[in-house]
Amino acid sequence: MRITCPLCGERDRREFTYRGAALDAPAADDGAEAWHSHVHLRQNPAGPLEEWWHHQQGCGSWIRVRRDTVSHVMLASALAKPEDADGGSA
């Protein structure tokens, strides 16, 4: 499996670690129910899914990857936090 790191390019899966579905975390004061649902109740869909992947053996970026869980097709990938756009000389 190959994952595209927006900074490093397409890389082997072994450079990444997985953290499950990329969901927006509840606010700190959202209460136990919302947090319980966020932490424990996941949809696990058959089809496209947004996931967090960490390019741990590479540049250290957290990447939001859109992947089809049935076909394994990689549909999109983007940095969780874009590199400094304001100071962008790149």
Added chain:
Amino acid sequence: MVELSAKTPCADLLPLTVGALTLSEVAPTVMTTLSPYEGCRDALSAALEARYGLRWPKPNRSTAKAGVRLLWFGRDMALLSGAAPDRGLSDHAALVDQSDGWAVVQLSGAGAEDALARLCPVDLRPSVFKRGHTARCDLRHMMASITRLGPASFQIMVFRSMAETLVEDVKTAMEAVAARG
């Protein structure tokens, strides 16, 4: 008066030659990571240019001038080597001394790419990975930084504590390449 003596990570391990390939330790130098603060990358780049004549590197690239090298080193990070960082740089970036954090070796000779193909899952073909190109990548389960220094010459960096494993693994790969003739 205390006197501490220094020892490099590969002091007892290198140099090493197998067939056409040589693995040697790069002479230690000051190495500092620079991580620009939010919105400060342009200012940092300008300061670097004024001081060293080197601009902030694009991802997967490095630049060098007069013995000073600026190596892209990961997200929001570059490694300045060959010169102590100018104090003024810390207005724009977090500076962290890494002079002792990494084992730095050079693999040279015909077939260097073939040896690395046995160690790293990244594309290092000369048409894709040219002189000055650099990659943060996996090297046999170690976090590595690999930079092409020339047509058959690469700089390899892994954590200092893994120097022995690095040398063993690269040596095995060098032997495999040599055995193919």
Added chain:
Amino acid sequence: MRISGWGQSGEAREVGFTFNGQALRGRDGEPLAAALLANGIHLVGRSFKYHRPRGILTAGSEEPNALVTLGEGAQQEPNVRATTLPLFEGLSARSQNCWPSVGFDVMALNDLAAPFLGAGFYYKTFMWPAEFWERLYEPLIRRAAGLGALSGAPDDAAYEKAFGFCDLLVVGAGPAGLMAALTAARAGLDVILCDEDVTPGGRLQSERDTIADAPAQAWIDATVAELDSCDNVRRMARTTVTGVYDQGTYAALEMVPQSSGRAGRACFWRLMAKRAILATGALERPIAFANNDRPGIMMAGAVRSYLNRWGVAPGERVSVFANNDHAHRTARDLVAAGVHVAAVIDSRHDAPQSDLFRVIRGATVCNASGRRRLESITLRSVGGEEKLQTDCLAMSGGWNPTLHLTCHLNARPRWRRDLACFIPEPDAVPGLDPAGACRGRFSTAQALQDGADAALRALKALGKSAGPADVPKAEADSYGIQPLWSVPGRGRAWVDFQNDVTVKDICQSAAENFRSVEHMKRYTTQGMATDQGKSSNVVALAVLAEATDRSIAETGTTTFRPPFVPVALGAMGAGATGMGFAPRRMLSSHQVAEERGATMMEVGLWYRASYFPKPGETSWRQSCDREVGYVRNAVGIADVSTLGKIDIQGPDAARLLEYVYVNRFSKLAPGRVRYGLMLREDGFVMDDGTTACLGENHYVMTTTTAAAGQAMAHLEFVTQVLQPQWNVRISSVTEQWAQFSIAGPKARALLQDLAGAGFVPSDWPFMSCGQLQLGDVMARLFRISFSGEEAYELAVPSRYGESLFRLLLERAEAVGGGPYGLEALNVLRLEKGFLTHAEINGTASLHDLGLEEMMNPDAPCVGQVMAGREGLVARDRMRLVGIRPTDPGERLSAGAHLFDPDDSVERKNDQGYVTSVGHSPTLGHMIGLALIKSGPDRIGDPIRMVDHTAGLDVICDIVEPVFFDPEGERARG
């Protein structure tokens, strides 16, 4: 029989080899099978189940029968295909699955018992009594069944693995593959061309085709010469692509010639290709008829391979049995080479006639005789049955495209009725384009054109333009197949030669309602041997279709999975055996510790000193007790560099700390250190450690050794995903600093001695930090304690680590102290009730560890809401306490479970478990930490510790988790 002057491989030098101990001669580089046939040897092995004599069926990697064992001891390699093993001087091979010899095999009795041993035999016969299974049936079956045998010794062969990248991967170097590679290479693509054979050309090497009006070999030579001259082409011979994976990843097994020393035998490649062309050709399939497994019955195409390529005729009086035009070439070529052709038996009534040999149309072969070597066959035609003397039968039931790789991502092939074969669906694998015979384009002319067309499509897909390819003229022979799968009649007709599956077995499967092709496969084991049914699958499902009155398209195929050919696990795991399993992290003090005879211990990837034995000490406990004494009474030195160290800088640095730690951090002043606790998002404790404030907006966080990587990834997640707006930068500095604990009542004096006037003890209160000049080196000093004594951690850049460690040991030893290892470190922290990951074990909450008061309710932190849930703060959860044996002479053990003294020892009465234990020389007995239901409410109660594996059953007292200096006065000094 060798035909002098015949064979396109040329006249290689002669080499000597042995087969079953018999000294023989062959030609260097030719397949072992060719050399055996040249020596008149057809009987090569015994079959899997019935131990039937078997010969050579094919001339390729699909071979089901001719498997041999090479080497001895650790080098023993079973199931090597004689058809693909290049001969070399001194090769020694032997038959397998036979005893005492391949000519006389005791287990061949199975063949006589065959009526009782059909498909499903195991399931029906070995049902009862149940206890017989393990004691009797299984050992019997294991002895009798199986192909070849491993030596049982570790495989000491040097395997390799490697990664390759290209624009275009071409799988197969036959006419389609060579044409595709040439077209792509000329247009500038970076091409990898893999072929499982030693020499390129594919089937062309076995045929007598012409290309551009010259022998095909001339075209092969010219094409390969051009490819080899291109910098953008990497030609990989002896390399079989074994699997297709996601995003253009292909696995390939390269067999490295034996003579090349340390490069070993096999290199397992992962090839990453933007596009790929499959040009794997086709495999010929047998026809099922009674006794079609006799040695001497071979595939028609294989007979041509041995004849035309290697100059070996597999018989002196050869017959052909076929249902298609291609097979007639075998007769044509044999006649041309001067070999007698007895007859061509063709099931088609309109089969072409020939002036060169006798063609019997509308006929079938219905039996064969000759147990160790074919002697005669029986023909059946409208005129009745006829016996024909022949020593080799070349059969062809048509060709199956080698489309296996197109099915590795779950696609199913499509049935082509007109060609009587499956072909791959287009786009079965994204980016993989089949060309030539592997999609039913069987003639050489079609293959060349198809290869060129596929290359042009690949070029277009990669955004390169190229003019029409220059495709040379070649044969466009007719195929004219009419399906024939099996010949009815008495006697066993073999379908799967390797797993001994017959037509009757498949019919029985259908009769017992295992009608799905997947059920039939499992019921009969068809296609489940090392050849994965390459020659048998299509015949088997055609027979099943007939038996169940369905079409072949309706019946469908089973799933093809990787690997396409057997791959040694050693190749896949190359480099990962022994010390190669994982990197080893060595401390800067490693060499000094080894010089002192320290016993090393793996902690994660790190190697740390466990203890430093002294002369006269006979057990680790003596060393450990002594080392604990250094710290309690003098000064001990330990390397603590393995702790994770993370540099944190930026305007929002304090905010980050406040957010990842449960306790307050915003007010931590420069020069001060604070203990902190981190939670996971689900509210359980992740890690603990200290964080030092080095200056304004500059901190260094320490993590435990075990959780260093996890903590770093966590901080990256927080700063990139949860709070991306914060202006903070983090980087690991674990490796930059060598850090040593200096602990004990004489630690202060040692530092004064070391740093002189630079160290003023009053400047260094408990939990302070700062810089300390040591000669030319600027060090960092932290006054923190993991032992309960006055203690400091001194950090220097790692290059000075070894030197500083030596100095510290010298000075410590001068005042009655010395180095202490992990064992002593563990006892020291246990005496103080400090935590490690034995307690922070992923199931413990703040509340369980008695640390709920650390939570700062005024600021949100990771895991805060979840940590407050009812279930995580219940009083009756397993919570941290200390335990000690009521009788001080008794032992404790970590992991042991705890019970009320009055209860029986069973799971429902479980009260908790012991997390860590140690012998406290300070207290003179063992101590431990434990997680016990309502633990803190039971201080003073007795509890029973039971460890069945260590044979311990000990009454303990539940006590406070801090055993020594509960007020902490010693550390504060």
